Amino acid sequence: MDPNSKLSEEKVFKDPVHRYVHVRDKIIWDLIGTAEFQRLRRIRQLGTTYLTFHGAEHSRFNHSLGVYEIIRRIIDDVFHDREHWNNDERLLCLCAALLHDLGHGPFSHSFEKVFHLDHEDFTQAIITGPTEVNAVLRRIGDDFPKKVAEVIAKTYENKLVVSLISSQIDADRMDYLQRDAYYTGVSYGHFDMERILRVMRPQEDQVVIKQSGMHAVEDYIMSRYQMYWQVYFHPVTRSAEVILTKILHRAKQLHQGHYSFKHQPAHFYSLFEDELVLQDYLRLDESVILYYFQVWQDEEDPILSDLCGRFLNRRLFQYIEFNPNSQMKMWMELNHLFKKAGIDPDYYLVVDSSSDLPYDFYRPGEEEERLPIHLLMPNGDIRELSRESEIVEAISGKKRTDHKLYFPQDLIDRLSSKRKVKEQIIQLLSSGKN
Template identity: 80%
Template sequence: MANRNGKLSEEKVFKDPVHRYIHVRDKLIWDLIGTPEFQRLRRVRQLGTTYLTFHGAEHSRLNHSLGVYEIVRRMVDDVFKGRPEWNEEERLVSLCAALLHDLGHGPFSHSFEKVFHMDHEDFTRRIILEDTEVNRVLKTEGKDFPKKVAEVIAKTYSNKQVVSLISSQIDADRMDYLQRDAYYTGVSYGHFDMERILRVMRPREDQVVIKYSGMHAVEDYIMSRYQMYWQVYFHPVTRSAEVILTKILHRAKQLHEENYTFKQEPVHFYSLFNGEVILKDYLKMDESVILFYFQAWEEEEDPILSDLCSRFLHRNLFKYVEFNPSNEQMMKLLELKALFKKAGIDPEYYLVLDSSSDLPYDFYRPGEEEERLPIHLLMPNGEIRELSRQSEIVDAISGKRRTDHKLYFPLDLIEDLSVKRTAKKKIIELLNLHK
């Protein structure tokens, strides 16, 4: 039951390992949590294939979405409330955008998107705007309310201050996933003083700023993010699993295009393979569906699809070597591909160059590919200063993109090659496997 003001007659509380409690006071939020589209996020892991590296990383997109909601709730109900720079009428749209921001993620999100050329944010907006239970619940707040929520997620909403709460270089999304992912992976890198950051946040026109006294907490947050990317998100074993996952989906798509007769027909994939994704079909895709197919495809006649599925399911992953994509090394890669073919190993599926790249912090550089809203400090004299102009630590990493390249391959298949094959010896030599 709800009061006339849209509040629940009794507050609902979720126990949470990161924020201790997640508080729900609005009927609208409670109803959104109960929709099938939101509950589907229980079946999509937050960290994709990372569970094959860090066994505790089994948490879901639903965990994270509730966490982002709770951080924004604390901002608007505890930190901003009563301040003249904050419009209380933006409260509900901010909370809904925070809760629903990841609604469109598919199974094993980023690998899935890469293969099928999709963007989860497009599907998030479609779920909010099209014929769904989420859309019907949002419309109880007003006919145009779903459009407002979708605009916040698309970063086109007129009030940029609201957008910055869930999409900036220090937003509720990042603050939740860094702590949550650190908790579930068991690492120490992602921890920072969020309580301090929330205390020193101040709403300003078009953005949220940080009081100068909280600068060191923000420095710690940025370094935590940097460490999490290189120690967890870009872990080479996780990337190996992603490479195999991606190649499974590519192989299944290719076989479909070649009219291969599957023992287990990929009925859930038809609209994806054909590039005509119906929202209803998309919402049926989750990780339990994907893993069902991988188990079935392990028995397929096609040796590549069968082998790749077996590798993924039983964690027989590819090995890797460091790779510098210079002209000389790229010539080596071409030679390796030829040798793989000669040895009967398809390089399209078994020799993969994978790159990871991250920009830990940047300020807006006009004309560059992506506008990055900088973090601004509120100085004691009332002046607003961009963070890297005040912090030597942040200045040292600003605008510095770090990129890492690795070459992935199945060591077991190479070792199984006949000793007499000259290809084996040359492959081992080119991959520097003698070391």
């Protein structure tokens, strides 16, 4: 296949964030039509956030189109004919942008935590394995799928290409911040993307920002900070995630204990037995998971039945602030009291922690090295962002962590036959709120 093969007529997708997503390259159009890419319509972008912000029903499909569109604009409108940019890398960038989230599972990060999976591993497996996506990519060349996978794995030799897809100011973040803000109805995620795109410049191994665009980048970083704490780490969303993960843990435990399900979890067998293969993984999406949660409400196991009903009908856990350094004794006492009350603390007394590092400068050799954002000064010098911006300097390298203790208030309220235990639990939880 000719890498430059075009459609006879440009295709466009209407998009609420970018107005239009433009497709002229035949390979991009063919990739969108594959079964593996269409599956992303059935994976929500924000997992359980729709239980907090009712508009957050958007999918990994429309986010992926958005990332592709940003990369297309950077390459075709900003980088075209500029020094350090090789247009031979154009199609590779577009494909990597479109496919970067291909391996996400249902409810994404919660699902990964339970089964110790990594969506990036599955993304690379889909791209390089026996799939429709791989067959389309191989039309460009036998080694093209491998190159796309390397960009997503951040191991591709051209670091400039990698930085467009994955860095502290990349197309992925620029799309999801705006898209998630739009669908959740909040104002935090808005920033001047048009300005940032105009001041992006290709360098030998990464994208840099003209110094005149520094304030737009400051706004972008603060938008990201606000979105994480106001939306992504919202305590109600985390309550739903806690219940979701406990349902999956319980189902796995029951399967391993040879429990006889009324509705056999056939789609989960290879997951529960740690023998997951790619084709089984691709059959999993959120409609499948929600089907099992629906029928598991009728299971005889009271914990599985209760947790599924809670998730589907939004009867979520309550929470209090929790400090693991000073309140572990309280947690241990609550653990003991829950057992006395007949409430299993493994499923109904859960500490959840969230942390974020909004911006970091370069720390060579450290785990998860973050390449910093660099400014291109008027005299041609390159300066790291936090050395020029007081706002960014103030938050650089500062990791914020939040802990919550989740519990079912309704089960505690119903402990009428164990009044003393109930009073002790309420007293301990009340002390934690103060």
